[in-house]
Amino acid sequence: MEEFKRSAQEDTPEIHLNYDTGTLLIKGKSLPEDAAEYYAPVYEWFRDYVDDPREETILEVHLNYVNSSSVKRIFAILCLLEEIEPYQNTILVKWKYNAGDELMKEKGEEFDDYLEIPFELIAV
Numbered sequence: 001m002e003e004f005k006r007s008a009q010e011d012t013p014e015i016h017l018n019y020d021t022g023t024l025l026i027k028g029k030s031l032p033e034d035a036a037e038y039y040a041p042v043y044e045w046f047r048d049y050v051d052d053p054r055e056e057t058i059l060e061v062h063l064n065y066v067n068s069s070s071v072k073r074i075f076a077i078l079c080l081l082e083e084i085e086p087y088q089n090t091i092l093v094k095w096k097y098n099a100g101d102e103l104m105k106e107k108g109e110e111f112d113d114y115l116e117i118p119f120e121l122i123a124v
Contacts, residue, residue, distance in 0.1 A: 001052070004045045012038060013063060017045050022054030027062040030070035039073035043080070050083045057081065057089060062096035062124070063104060071107065081117050092118050099123040 001019040008014040013028035032038035049057075059081065061074070084091055093115075095108035105121065112119035 001045075001048060004042065015042055017042070017049070019049065019054070022057045024057070024059040025062075026074070027060070028064065030063055030066040030074070032070065035067070035069035035073050039070070039077070043073065043077055046077050046080045050080050053084045053089050055089055057084065057091045058094060059092070060094045060096060061108075064098055064101070066104075066107070075111065075114075078111060078115055078117070082115060086117075092120060094120045094122055096122045096124050 003019060004015065004017040006012070006015040008028040011029060011031040011033075013026050013030050015027075016023075016025040018024070026042075059078075066074070078093065081091055081093070093111075095111065097104035097108060105123070108119065108121050112121070
């Protein structure tokens with residue numbers, strides 16, 4: 001699998017998905033005009049990844065702002081990670097939020113409640 005990279009723009013996050021290391025990053029502000037279109041290749045990358053994951057997968061999400069359509073896309077991506085067999089692989093989502101940002105903290109808590117994958121909430 002090829003590495004997937006997108007640089008942060010004014011309204012879109014940095015995305016770095018590294019198959020070789022199993023480290024995945026989504027960081028910044030997520031306000032794309034068309035979230036479905038923006039996240040489609042990211043979703044496809046994750047769909048391929050869950051078919052042949054690394055032994056250890058760590059997804060770091062550090063968003064300082066996210067619109068509702070991006071939340072739906074990110075949730076769909078996180079749901080894909082649930083398909084990785086936990087007895088063969090270690091999976092961890094590191095949900096980082098700026099200290100004092102209760103909305104992003106609560107969003108991470110909501111995802112943690114809905115999903116069956118390990119979540120670590122980290123104030124930075």
